[in-house]
Amino acid sequence: MSEQQTQAWLDELCAALPAGALLGRESFRGQHSLLVDPGLLVSVMKLLKDRGGFRYLADLTALDRLPREPRFLLVYHLWNHAERRLIRVKTEARGEPPTVLSVTALWTTANWHERECYDLFGVEFRGHPDLRRILTADGWVGHPLRKDYPTMGPPEVQNWVPPRYAPPAPAATPAGDEGAAS
Amino acid sequence: MGIEQHIDNRIVTTTLEKVVNWARKSSVWPATFGLACCAIEMICTAANRFDIARFGMEAFRASPRQADLMIVAGTVTWKMLPSVIRIYEQMPEPKWVIAMGSCTESGGIFRSYAVVQGINRYLPVDVYVPGCPPRPEALLFGIMKLHEKILKDPFLTKKYAHLEFPRATAAGKEGELK
Numbered sequence: 001m002s003e004q005q006t007q008a009w010l011d012e013l014c015a016a017l018p019a020g021a022l023l024g025r026e027s028f029r030g031q032h033s034l035l036v037d038p039g040l041l042v043s044v045m046k047l048l049k050d051r052g053g054f055r056y057l058a059d060l061t062a063l064d065r066l067p068r069e070p071r072f073l074l075v076y077h078l079w080n081h082a083e084r085r086l087i088r089v090k091t092e093a094r095g096e097p098p099t100v101l102s103v104t105a106l107w108t109t110a111n112w113h114e115r116e117c118y119d120l121f122g123v124e125f126r127g128h129p130d131l132r133r134i135l136t137a138d139g140w141v142g143h144p145l146r147k148d149y150p151t152m153g154p155p156e157v158q159n160w161v162p163p164r165y166a167p168p169a170p171a172a173t174p175a176g177d178e179g180a181a182s
Numbered sequence: 183m184g185i186e187q188h189i190d191n192r193i194v195t196t197t198l199e200k201v202v203n204w205a206r207k208s209s210v211w212p213a214t215f216g217l218a219c220c221a222i223e224m225i226c227t228a229a230n231r232f233d234i235a236r237f238g239m240e241a242f243r244a245s246p247r248q249a250d251l252m253i254v255a256g257t258v259t260w261k262m263l264p265s266v267i268r269i270y271e272q273m274p275e276p277k278w279v280i281a282m283g284s285c286t287e288s289g290g291i292f293r294s295y296a297v298v299q300g301i302n303r304y305l306p307v308d309v310y311v312p313g314c315p316p317r318p319e320a321l322l323f324g325i326m327k328l329h330e331k332i333l334k335d336p337f338l339t340k341k342y343a344h345l346e347f348p349r350a351t352a353a354g355k356e357g358e359l360k
Binding site: 137140 | 264299
């Protein structure tokens with residue numbers, strides 16, 4: 001497929017996006033990126049999936065741009081199996097803690113991707129059914145892939161004593177308090 | 183001369199401790215347990231070229247309850263540490279630990295938040311085998327050192343000396359026997 005054809009296809013796709021959703025667009029060496037408004041992320045993604053044919057979420061990760069504000073940039077890689085096309089969608093996570101809408105309703109695989117992103121970057125995904133840590137050990141403190149995280153971790157990590165025997169689970173933990181438990 | 187000559191060299195006199203230690207060191211069964219690239223060298227050690235079966239150790243037990251030796255082979259991450267400790271605790275006494283490779287001993291090249299900086303902070307290590315990873319010869323040398331240690335284990339004479347069993351003496355002072 002020629003470059004012109006690809007650009008025409010991309011123009012058509014961008015035109016179909018909701019008004020005000022597209023904040024930027026970049027094509028570099030045959031790779032196409034869209035910067036979208038975080039408030040309209042889910043509707044953009046739904047359109048890309050249903051109309052653009054991007055049925056596969058290949059990757060979901062974050063970028064720590066310290067000291068820029070907003071600090072975290074979410075990056076989604078979508079793949080179209082039928083037309084063999086890749087598109088990159090970026091959006092900014094605003095607020096404190098940085099929050100972005102969850103896309104688990106569109107791609108089931110986003111569940112673990114978003115848990116990983118939350119674990120390592122501390123980005124919260126609104127609408128995620130089960131947002132808790134996935135990679136780090138129990139009772140972890142902090143988010144290791146943040147640029148201001150010390151290489152050896154905070155003292156809590158190095159002085160950590162693993163629970164010899166798992167304590168009985170508390171009857172009811174308040175939501176979003178899993179860091180203090182265990 | 184000695185009692186052996188008297189009984190025509192058909193019986194060897196020794197101590198119970200030596201016999202038991204000899205039996206223990208002759209069949210140290212390791213737990214089937216590997217964490218990283220060191221585990222590949224451990225597998226090589228078990229295979230026919232280096233042949234750990236020469237020392238009665240070919241039976242890598244899948245259950246820690248049947249194992250005597252834990253070869254901690256590889257990088258121990260904080261995430262894995264509770265499982266490592268749990269496997270150690272499930273092994274019956276007497277049990278020994280070999281820390282194999284730089285990562286296990288000190289964190290090695292992984293001076294990072296994710297890696298335990300030395301398993302000796304959590305497990306009683308008997309023998310350290312340095313290397314990245316150690317060759318099978320090095321692991322075998324460490325195993326030889328462990329065998330030497332087991333042979334010298336004073337588990338009857340020293341380890342339980344504080345229990346003070348009643349002893350029969352010639353004067354009959356300590357025990358009741360006369």
